[in-house]
Amino acid sequence: MKIQFFKLSLCLCLGVATAVTGITGCSGTRAERSTGESIDDTATTGRVKAALHKDVYKYPDVEVHTFKGTTQLSGFVSTSEQKSRAGSIAKTTEGVKTVENNITVKP
Numbered sequence: 001m002k003i004q005f006f007k008l009s010l011c012l013c014l015g016v017a018t019a020v021t022g023i024t025g026c027s028g029t030r031a032e033r034s035t036g037e038s039i040d041d042t043a044t045t046g047r048v049k050a051a052l053h054k055d056v057y058k059y060p061d062v063e064v065h066t067f068k069g070t071t072q073l074s075g076f077v078s079t080s081e082q083k084s085r086a087g088s089i090a091k092t093t094e095g096v097k098t099v100e101n102n103i104t105v106k107p
Contacts, residue, residue, distance in 0.1 A: 044095030
């Protein structure tokens with residue numbers, strides 16, 4: 001009887017530990033993304049890059065990174081109009097919550 005109770009207790013403890021690890025292991029924090037957030041950010045980055053590439057300027061020297069819905073633009077453009085336009089394109093792209101436009105205008 002004691003052995004069966006021990007086995008049952010051990011199975012329950014292992015089951016609970018596995019469940020807790022599985023649930024908390026996939027959640028994000030302020031500094032880290034969950035798996036779902038990472039997938040969403042990757043898709044958002046791709047959509048922003050595609051939208052920039054479709055524009056007349058093409059933005060070959062602009063990099064795009066997304067973290068938890070915040071899209072950061074960095075790199076170089078020739079005019080302030082290009083910088084502003086790139087920010088506007090990013091803001092209207094699906095999945096973008098906010099834009100940090102850190103593009104530098106070449107002198």
